[in-house]
Amino acid sequence: xxxxxxxxxxxxxxxxxxxxxxxxxxxxxxxxxxxxxxxxxxxxxxxxxxxxxxxxxxxxxxxxxxxxxxxxxxxxxxxxxxxxxxxxxxxxxxxxxxxxxxxxxxxxxxxxxxxxxxxxxxxxxxxxxxxxxxxxxxxxxxxxxxxxxxxxxxxxxxxxxxxxxxxxxxxxxxxxxxxxxxxxxxxxxxxxxxxxxxxxxxxxxxxxxxxxxxxxxxxxxxxxxxxxxxxxxxxxxxxxxxxxxxxxxxxxxxxxxxxxxxxxxxxxxxxxxx
Amino acid sequence: xxxxxxxxxxxxxxxxxxxxxxxxxxxxxxxxxxxxxxxxxxxxxxxxxxxxxxxxxxxxxxxxxxxxxxxxxxxxxxxxxxxxxxxxxxxxxxxxxxxxxxxxxxxxxxxxxxxxxxxxxxxxxxxxxxxxxxxxxxxxxxxxxxxxxxxxxxxxxxxxxxxxxxxxxxxxxxxxxxxxxxxxxxxxxxxxxxxxxxxxxxxxxxxxxxxxxxxxxxxxxxxxxxxxxxxxxxxxxxxxxxxxxxxxxxxxxxxxxxxxxxxx
Numbered sequence: 001x002x003x004x005x006x007x008x009x010x011x012x013x014x015x016x017x018x019x020x021x022x023x024x025x026x027x028x029x030x031x032x033x034x035x036x037x038x039x040x041x042x043x044x045x046x047x048x049x050x051x052x053x054x055x056x057x058x059x060x061x062x063x064x065x066x067x068x069x070x071x072x073x074x075x076x077x078x079x080x081x082x083x084x085x086x087x088x089x090x091x092x093x094x095x096x097x098x099x100x101x102x103x104x105x106x107x108x109x110x111x112x113x114x115x116x117x118x119x120x121x122x123x124x125x126x127x128x129x130x131x132x133x134x135x136x137x138x139x140x141x142x143x144x145x146x147x148x149x150x151x152x153x154x155x156x157x158x159x160x161x162x163x164x165x166x167x168x169x170x171x172x173x174x175x176x177x178x179x180x181x182x183x184x185x186x187x188x189x190x191x192x193x194x195x196x197x198x199x200x201x202x203x204x205x206x207x208x209x210x211x212x213x214x215x216x217x218x219x220x221x222x223x224x225x226x227x228x229x230x231x232x233x234x235x236x237x238x239x240x241x242x243x244x245x246x247x248x249x250x251x252x253x254x255x256x257x258x259x260x261x262x263x264x265x266x267x268x269x270x271x272x273x274x
Numbered sequence: 275x276x277x278x279x280x281x282x283x284x285x286x287x288x289x290x291x292x293x294x295x296x297x298x299x300x301x302x303x304x305x306x307x308x309x310x311x312x313x314x315x316x317x318x319x320x321x322x323x324x325x326x327x328x329x330x331x332x333x334x335x336x337x338x339x340x341x342x343x344x345x346x347x348x349x350x351x352x353x354x355x356x357x358x359x360x361x362x363x364x365x366x367x368x369x370x371x372x373x374x375x376x377x378x379x380x381x382x383x384x385x386x387x388x389x390x391x392x393x394x395x396x397x398x399x400x401x402x403x404x405x406x407x408x409x410x411x412x413x414x415x416x417x418x419x420x421x422x423x424x425x426x427x428x429x430x431x432x433x434x435x436x437x438x439x440x441x442x443x444x445x446x447x448x449x450x451x452x453x454x455x456x457x458x459x460x461x462x463x464x465x466x467x468x469x470x471x472x473x474x475x476x477x478x479x480x481x482x483x484x485x486x487x488x489x490x491x492x493x494x495x496x497x498x499x500x501x502x503x504x505x506x507x508x509x510x511x512x513x514x515x516x517x518x519x520x521x522x523x524x525x526x527x528x529x530x531x532x533x534x535x536x537x538x
Contacts, residue, residue: 024391075287214492
């Protein structure tokens, strides 16, 4: 028992660290977000989200994040089905191949897409060589959505694959024995069973898409501002930490909402890729 | 027929995922400075890269931060995970909840919260602030990868060591640590890659004059990318590949934990 007490004491460094670098910083965000430059209490920083320029960037971020999440899901679901259907010995390796790009530096990957998508970039060179119409999507919201899908697609593939590959084959066989055709099996058996993975995937794509400022900066040509860009500029360019913190509080509300939805639907942690 | 269609679909997604990698690799050997034209094969950019002092300094800073932050995170995290295992459920769950905050919160919020902390307490922004931030977001990865190993450990081994006269410290190094080592190692590798890859949190906590690779790339993107960067990214891609093959071939506590990945 004495040794147990000693062991518990060992958590002290981490507890101190967590208080100093996780809890206090979060309190700081709320402190700055709810005060003005003189230190007086105000909710003006938070409510300034209603200002047209801020609201527009939040709306655009929500919209683009939503579009990317839906497209990611439509792309990843069939893939997860295909991958879990491949009953190979090395299924670990297959998943590994699909999530490997995720470890490549995020900025390098996005930079590469910039190169590929440019008006005189690689893709357009190939297209014009084949006498096909060229793409002009760089510096448009479409390019941002493209970048979001590219960067966050693995976050959707992984949880979907995790739940679908765990579905008992006997359940699928039972459905077939009871006369369900493949479409019915998909929509009435596999789909409901994969809800935890879907929810988890949605959060893992939606939150980073909603909060990004890098993708929009690099592929949107710094003219299209998402809420992440606005917050980033308040901190690094305008040095208006109070306003930046206030807008971050708004952003956190959206993050918390999606976290709550995830925990409610994903109680068993089945689709958990975290 | 459907099998072929399935393969084509999977292949197209793979092409989509790997296209940027191939682009960077091809461009790193491109003699022409233009991103759109192929000017013949060259190793010139690699040569220039290794003679670029400033760039090498950036690589060194990045590696130092990744190495120090993951070692410190491993020590604090492993010790904390051992202690958490002995705590009652309420304390443990509270601490786990706090541990999850940096993983679940958006990086931009984590970044600005640390920036505000450093501003408020008048830290000098630079290497130290980046390092402290990286340790902070690395500890959760270590805890989450060591935890399952500790749960699987047989507590009798440690008790037997104590009964046989070992001091707790001796028993820890001779009995406990070898048992949880794979978890610590995969936690270390994960923390290391997370640190290498991080941009957002570094962006908010770095000072002028100190750059990691990510922040350097970000700065270059605005001004125009030098082809040396393509060479460097190719080298990074190869290193990451080797690192990941290492992680995936190492025996780990739980196959599922290896998927402890979250990076945006």
